[in-house]
Amino acid sequence: MSTRTRNSLLLLLSASLAQAAPQPHIPRKEGIQWGACKHETGGLPVECATLAVPLDYTNSSSDETLDLALIKYPAQNGPSKGSIMLNFGGPGQDGLNSMIAYAPIQGPITGGDHDLVSWDPRGTGQTLRFQCFEPEELGQTYLAGLPDASDVSPGKIWAEATIVAKSCGERLKDTGDLVGMAFAARDMMQIVDALGEDGMLRYWGISGGTALGSTAAALFPDRIDKVILDGVMNVHEYYHKSGETNIVESVDATFEGFIAACFENPKKCPIASLYGSADEALSAVEKLFEKLKYEPIPVFAEGSPPFLIDYSIVNSLIYSTLYRPSDYQFLSIALAALLAGDIDALVKILGSSSGVSAIPVQAEAVMGIRCGDKIPRADKLSDLDELEEEFHAMSKWFPGFARGAYVYACAQWPFEAKERYEGDFNVKTSNPILFIGNTYDPVTPLVSAQNMSAGFEGSVVLQHNGFGHLSIVQPSNCTNEIIAQYFADGTLPKEGTVCEPNVPLFGNDEELPTGGEEPEATATQEVPAPTDDAYEETPAPTAGAE
Incomplete structure (x- = not known):
């Protein structure tokens, strides 16, 4: 240290x-x-x-x-x-x-x-401005995955965090x-x-x-x-x-509350048409997460290069969209398409959104401020074993979201705030x-x-x-x-x-289309996406104009 x-x-x-x-x-x-x-x-x-x-x-x-x-x-x-x-x-x-x-x-x-x-x-x-890399230096994306994506993900992300921490230390040593x-x-x-x-x-x-x-x-x-x-x-x-670990203390209750609200408002949430109860839907999501860890889905979308839908992408998308109730209907439509295996519908839904409207957070600034303020450091990944267990004990659904990138990078950070x-x-x-x-x-x-x-x-x-x-x-x-x-x-x-909030979840007046039409995202984003934030590694797409 x-x-x-x-x-x-x-x-x-x-x-x-x-x-x-x-x-x-x-x-x-x-x-x-x-x-x-x-x-x-x-x-x-x-x-x-x-x-x-x-x-x-x-x-x-x-x-x-x-x-x-x-x-x-x-x-x-x-x-x-x-x-x-x-x-x-x-x-x-x-x-x-x-x-x-x-x-x-x-x-x-x-x-x-x-x-x-x-x-x-x-x-x-x-x-x-805390900037460790020039845009042209980012040919490889670091710290994009979640440590729970596979058995080897923690080691890979730790090594990537080593690269990022040392690069920041060299460029910003003064x-x-x-x-x-x-x-x-x-x-x-x-x-x-x-x-x-x-x-x-x-x-x-x-x-x-x-x-x-x-x-x-x-x-x-x-x-x-x-x-x-x-x-x-x-x-x-x-x-x-x-x-x-306090970060994820309520995320499971938030996600499960979102699923429960779907079954209380089935006309506005297509997930309710796929399963008989909230418990069945949650069981299906659990199976989906496990499947995506080992069988990512290749996607060939017209007008864009091929890409993979994997565990990290889906888990991060759900978590980050839980930040904004105005996007919950969009999330319900996208997740229903994914659970039903209808990838064409999923691509159409994602494409119908207006794109990322969140205020951009400079990821290196997040690390520069957060990591310099942190007092503990670690020499190797195994030093964090107890902490890893705490995250898993705190959250069943999203133990990796607040863990990987910033925890691993901060543990190896080369300097501390004065x-x-x-x-x-x-x-x-x-x-x-x-x-x-x-x-x-x-x-x-x-x-x-x-x-x-x-x-x-x-x-x-x-x-x-x-x-x-x-x-x-x-x-x-x-x-x-x-x-x-x-x-x-x-x-x-x-x-x-x-x-109490003025309007409950799914409390808008819009219902899903009927007659076999492909549902489109209808939620609107009235409040800027709070990109804290530090934990939001991948800003969620928002549906409709901000």
Whole structure:
């Protein structure tokens, strides 16, 4: 393990004191000069800017700076009552492009009385971009499969992870340790200071953004005004485990709930026409998974080169589509065609989708941030045997999705972030935090929100009794009203509050075609695909226009 960040006892003591001591608000003399954005804005009334921040917060003798790329979506209901910082997850998702997709959704939910501000966090977009390979160097695809695809897959993926980790280490040896949650949190507070407001943090972090929000609240507990963490990561595991088994704690219940909803809405879900019960359908999926491990399906589609449908592709497609309930009907149609062995219908269905509309996550940024923040390392694959068993014990259907690429690469990562929060997240913030967790979230389970809330004194967990990843993907007027009220005056819901979504699964009015017609995907994607995220190795196709 590299000892670059621990080369002296003094540095350790200094970092420890920095985490424990209150961080004073020191207004920056220069403000932010907002102006026109240089990238595509989709017609939104956004403004952009740059802000110089210290390149290395651990080196007080250096005057080197880094320019952060900023974006602002002004308050839509009159003069702003202050700024709300947004972070969109991953970690690895940029801020500028993500703001274009999310601001029209999150802005009205906040009440429309605040400016929304975001930035490209270190390693993403325009800010110290973490890129290990040039496009022309990617002749071979690494880390695309799942470790459960065959008996030899774990060894193959481990070896590929070795190539990726060493390549990143060689190319980014001078800057790779300058990305990570702690520095991103300090960057965010630099922005807060430069805004020239009250110096307090108002923040809505989604998915991977909850790891940033938790870290910022722990580092700057006296500067917390109103902070919402929605789709909560278990940050204890993020920092202290080679792999976050908590990720898959609810995915089986989410998938089985999706199948159960099919049989409650048979006119809208073709899987129900193939089997007599949800249990029979699940048994068929289990057999399909096992078959695809050893008998991938060759596909010859007109207008495209031949390709294989294998276990990794199907398992990843299902998992990633579980993020978005608006795509569940598309998933039901595609999965029914696959279960029925109708590959022509499957190709037609996939081809009828509008393609990947998810905001792109730069996979190397995901690894650069996540792996540098992780404390454990491993010398060989067998060092992870116990962890592998934990993943299989946690999930029957998707034990490999959160495991392979990032776990194996992070275990071999050649450098570590110059600063990492190493505290216990037992914190009293100046104002209490609102955590939000979905009952059936395939990647950030409700238990993670409860786990993190337990350490933040006075915080409350709002249970959004819906499916998918984040509260906004299956909207609820109840949840939205609580968010708006919290940002308005800090009012928290009562402990134990549960909000129901406005529309249940398959609650649209569309039914499947009859008369032998080939079903086409009809779901629409109203909310941007939350590509956190870090766990979404293959973004799911979305049906219809975004």
